[in-house]
Amino acid sequence: MIKIDNLSKVYTKGRNKVVALKDINLRIDKGDIYGIIGLSGAGKSSLIRCINRLEEPTNGDIWVNGINLVTLKNKELRKARKKIGMIFQNFNLLHSKTVFENIAFPLKLVKTPEKIIKERVSELLELVELSDKANVYPSQLSGGQKQRVGIARALANNPDVLLCDEATSALDPKTTKQILNLLKNINKEFGLTIVVITHEMEVIKEICNRVAILEGGYIIEEGHTIDIFSKPGNNVTKHFVDQEQNLPKQYLKGKILNLSFTDGSAGDPIISKLIRKFDIDVNILSGKIEYIQEKPIGKLTIQINVDCHELSNIISYFEENNVKAEVLKQ
Numbered sequence: 001m002i003k004i005d006n007l008s009k010v011y012t013k014g015r016n017k018v019v020a021l022k023d024i025n026l027r028i029d030k031g032d033i034y035g036i037i038g039l040s041g042a043g044k045s046s047l048i049r050c051i052n053r054l055e056e057p058t059n060g061d062i063w064v065n066g067i068n069l070v071t072l073k074n075k076e077l078r079k080a081r082k083k084i085g086m087i088f089q090n091f092n093l094l095h096s097k098t099v100f101e102n103i104a105f106p107l108k109l110v111k112t113p114e115k116i117i118k119e120r121v122s123e124l125l126e127l128v129e130l131s132d133k134a135n136v137y138p139s140q141l142s143g144g145q146k147q148r149v150g151i152a153r154a155l156a157n158n159p160d161v162l163l164c165d166e167a168t169s170a171l172d173p174k175t176t177k178q179i180l181n182l183l184k185n186i187n188k189e190f191g192l193t194i195v196v197i198t199h200e201m202e203v204i205k206e207i208c209n210r211v212a213i214l215e216g217g218y219i220i221e222e223g224h225t226i227d228i229f230s231k232p233g234n235n236v237t238k239h240f241v242d243q244e245q246n247l248p249k250q251y252l253k254g255k256i257l258n259l260s261f262t263d264g265s266a267g268d269p270i271i272s273k274l275i276r277k278f279d280i281d282v283n284i285l286s287g288k289i290e291y292i293q294e295k296p297i298g299k300l301t302i303q304i305n306v307d308c309h310e311l312s313n314i315i316s317y318f319e320e321n322n323v324k325a326e327v328l329k330q
């Protein structure tokens, strides 16, 4: 669906060069909700804006639906872009136009007949549950409502891909959840491929089936969200999945382990078996179960008083039971 080959992006201003993206290779399948997460300055905006050539790639190829966008000239590029909708953090609505006119705008650009515009905009207003706001102006809407208008406008020309540039960053948690649910429903109902960039792991956990972690212009990790979340492979990823906890100093005694339980092990009484098998006491310091696309992931931090030999036996026991054990303190 989307294939990015050896993409790089260098910004040049006078003699200054900023390398924003380096040798990016990505595959995004049809129907994916694909997340790209990174800290500020990692290159997220540059990457998503290269996908529809709002930003010109310095090198590399970007294939969308079998067409290499990098080779397209003006008219062909405009045609290809019709199939790539985009929504933005600050909504980018036209303030002097009503909700109806904002959604109708991309249809007017491609000279859609008035009657069809009316029908399509009504359909879209219903989809984003704003039928009663057709004639109001953006300034009369809440942030969540503005983003709904943004989504309706992005869908007007029936795109195959929707690019979301920090689309929920300006919204409160409840409204964020509503917008993410709307995106999830649109993905399910229309099979729309969605690419989301964000700095919030919550957004990725909520809707993305796959995720890439961007750092310093490189993709440093990529895979199914559930795998990345349960077994983060490096420190930047760990930062996002919040594995390193700030435990109060008085608890930093003995050996401390971070445990991650996934689908296969979340239902087993692994801790009580551990206590019986090794005849030890276990002190639970923190714990939670989260759901990623309806699959449970348990996180538990435990404290045990054992020697190093016993600790390695205990880690093996966890591995045999499909629990990832990470030693937080030896």
Ligand SMILES: Nc1ncnc2c1ncn2[C@@H]1O[C@H](COP(=O)(O)OP(=O)(O)OP(=O)(O)O)[C@@H](O)[C@H]1O
Pocket (backbone or CB within 6 Å): 011, 012, 013, 018, 019, 020, 038, 039, 040, 041, 042, 043, 044, 045, 046, 047, 199
């Ligand atoms: N138009 C530009 N001219 C020069 N440098 C730029 C330009 N846009 C971005 N950069 C630089 O490219 C790098 C990547 O920026 P980018 O905006 O893509 O990162 P980001 O991950 O989206 O960051 P943020 O989350 O803060 O928006 C940064 O070092 C940034 O300063």
